[in-house]
Amino acid sequence: MAKKKTTKSKKSLPAVEGNMLIAQSGGPTVVINQSLVGAVLEAKKHASIKKIYGALHGIQGILDEDFIDLGRESVKTLEAVAETPSSALGSVRKKPTAADCAAIFDVLKKYNIRYFFYIGGNDSAETTHIINEEARKAKFEFRCFHICKTIDNDLRQNDHTPGFGSAAKFVASAFMGDNLDNRALKGVKINVIMGRHAGFLTGAAALARIYEDDGPHLIYLPEHAFSMAQFVRDVKRVYKEHGRCVVAVSEGISDSKGTAILAKLSKEVDSHGNVQLSGTGALGDLLANEIKAKTKIDRVRADTFGYLQRSFPGIASKVDQQEAREVGRQCVLCAVKSHKDGSVAIKRKPGKAYKIYYERVALRSVAKETRHMPAKFINKDGNDVTKAFLEYVKPIVGPLPAIGRFKGVPVKKK
Amino acid sequence: MAKKKTTKSKKSLPAVEGNMLIAQSGGPTVVINQSLVGAVLEAKKHASIKKIYGALHGIQGILDEDFIDLGRESVKTLEAVAETPSSALGSVRKKPTAADCAAIFDVLKKYNIRYFFYIGGNDSAETTHIINEEARKAKFEFRCFHICKTIDNDLRQNDHTPGFGSAAKFVASAFMGDNLDNRALKGVKINVIMGRHAGFLTGAAALARIYEDDGPHLIYLPEHAFSMAQFVRDVKRVYKEHGRCVVAVSEGISDSKGTAILAKLSKEVDSHGNVQLSGTGALGDLLANEIKAKTKIDRVRADTFGYLQRSFPGIASKVDQQEAREVGRQCVLCAVKSHKDGSVAIKRKPGKAYKIYYERVALRSVAKETRHMPAKFINKDGNDVTKAFLEYVKPIVGPLPAIGRFKGVPVKKK
Secondary structure, eight states: OOBOOOOOOOOOSOOOOEEEEEEEOSSOOSSHHHHHHHHHHHHTTOTTEEEEEEETTHHHHHHTTOEEEGGGSOHHHHHHHHTSOSOTTOOOOOOOOHHHHHHHHHHHHHTTEEEEEEEESHHHHHHHHHHHHHHHHTTOOOEEEEEEOOTTOOBTTOSSOTTHHHHHHHHHHHHHHHHHHHHHSOSEEEEEEOOSSOOHHHHGGGGGOOSTTOSOOEEEOTTSOOOHHHHHHHHHHHHHHHSOEEEEEETTOBOTTSOBTGGGGOOOBOTTSOBOOSSOOHHHHHHHHHHHHHSOOOOEEEEEOTTHHHHOTTOOOHHHHHHHHHHHHHHHHHHHHTOSEEEEEEEEOSSSSOBEEEEEEOGGGTSSSBOOOOGGGBOTTSSSBOHHHHHHHHHHHOOOOOOOOOOOOBOOOO | OOBOOOOOOOOOSOOOOEEEEEEEOSSOOSSHHHHHHHHHHHHTTOTTEEEEEEETTHHHHHHTTOEEEGGGSOHHHHHHHHTSOSOTTOOOOOOOOHHHHHHHHHHHHHTTEEEEEEEESHHHHHHHHHHHHHHHHHTOOOEEEEEEOOTTOOBTTOSSOTTHHHHHHHHHHHHHHHHHHHHHSOSEEEEEEOOSSOOHHHHGGGGGOOSTTOSOOEEEOTTSOOOHHHHHHHHHHHHHHHSOEEEEEETTOBOTTSOBTGGGGOOOBOTTSOBOOSSOOHHHHHHHHHHHHHSOOOOEEEEEOTTHHHHOTTOOOHHHHHHHHHHHHHHHHHHHHTOSEEEEEEEEOSSSSOBEEEEEEOGGGTSSOBOOOOGGGBOTTSSSBOHHHHHHHHHHHOOOOOOOOOOOOBOOOO
């Protein structure tokens, strides 16, 4: 269990009086509402925060003045929503222009909003940063915070991010079952995992291994240049050894020039410049067809785990839930007591035991650019994770389903 | 909770003395090991059953004399395996020839096997039936039973089959999360569900609906001729109403001539004559591309739930686990006490309360042909299930994750 340490409070800022607005942005997670509820419950404790509004569908809801009154939700409802996957306020993928920001400030002034919280990943941190910078230029005074989340675990400054642990638990659990399925009916099984630029979630598949022969036998990450020829060689080698092969592949695997393999098949781009990689089985089918064409293996299957990774209910990581809640709470504490803006990052203390603490960091330090898996987490062939990664990820994911196996005493042939 | 009634025991047959062989066949489920363990634990109680062997990978393991001694597994291990998804003895998809049967009998004689149990779906029931008929011709005397399982729920004679309830729970849970994801980031989301000829599993997606606007908004089943034109019209209508649309589609949807839509894209066929429909994202992508081409909706995604439906650990339906265990136990009881051959079917008593009983049925009555969703479970437009289906499926699946939602009091616009 995580030992908590609160962010250092400078207590240098007087609390401002006014209303609060909170919204959610980017890809949902199964614990994003924990952060929302953590922030709302903390806000209720502070006399300086008057009304607590939620904007529907991120900054689009601000532009449309589409707010709900979160102060009128019961604790029971708040707790029920906290346990519920996906963004309860709705989400959006929208990068604000200078004109959008001006319109946003008009709305914030009209509703006397002096506390603004935006829950999201690196694109949402960029949005928060843009709004904060524009506000500075416009001399609009408010407290402006980004509350971190992303299943991709690719936010700078953070040891890990809320949402990742639960998504990683889903992926590891799925591989546990799928490995057993592949052990029963042998063949090559390729599973495509979310993670545009960072391989953390794909790497978490390695937690599924319990016995010597368990898959995933191969893991391909966006951080290591993907070679189709090496992939085919790797699969052949594993198949020869085990008579089967389970593969974990990130949706973001890229060639040596850095072009995503799937990007060649996809044309859709959002306002942050991201190419659509999820919501299609194309990459899995492409890789399966390559194995069918280049080997004599007759049973080759591919699954793309898709949106279930960020939305499957009922199996959230407990540590992830607690940390997501706390990050929301800490952001409100910072905004009331110590800082005008920022994001609260999860940091880990060195040492064997899992101990984390929360630290306010500058918005620009988490915005836009993504964090990648460090080299020490990837094996030298670029087809697996290391023991260091497993030690890193285990406490964030927490307990996994128990898997039994027969002793399997062979009967002497007659 | 299911009220149990044991199969009527004629007690007309004397128990034969000899060894027992059990094996698993066809697609795994998350409770198939419950049936295996139920049979093994019951067998241990009967003096007439001496050794308890498990054949690895179904009848292939018999032909190869690839047996393990299940009598040497501890109760602790047996219980751990019972809770573990996928076929612990390995599986196979193989239809035996007359020559295979002769070879099988040679092996059974050599190991003094007088009790044979084969856990599987309708193809495995056919295999059991073929072996039983060939044994009769060859005057080989043994007790020969099929133990039912299939996530497709398409075994004749059965109200429902072990494995279905847990797969249905996975599908319903997945739709709960995915519906929330689609509510946060609107668009069209198409999810492809397993089920070659029967729509039960796809229909179970409807259990995800809690609130008025919840998806799945459309459900397409193999039992109703699929029209691409109607599909596009349906999606447009729902999208106009809700600003979003979540669709459940069976992998086995077929055109008015009965040809599976996906079969046109797939060439792989197994020895039972089944075309490969799973392990590819092709159908989802085909349908998503059709919506993109024929509408102006800009966000269209497709996921194929794939093998996770039959293998995801840790969330099995309790009722399903209990019934799977009991079906294995009942087959052994029948074999020892009352019948030379057969399968034990799950029957449901009429009435509002969920009450089932177990009944021995003839092998030929469950072999080969599949059961379909009755017309009363499908709405007249062929794009949804009925209330009767929901009442049918609910008790088999059991409790689903709790989903919270804000009261959402709108803030008056200024």
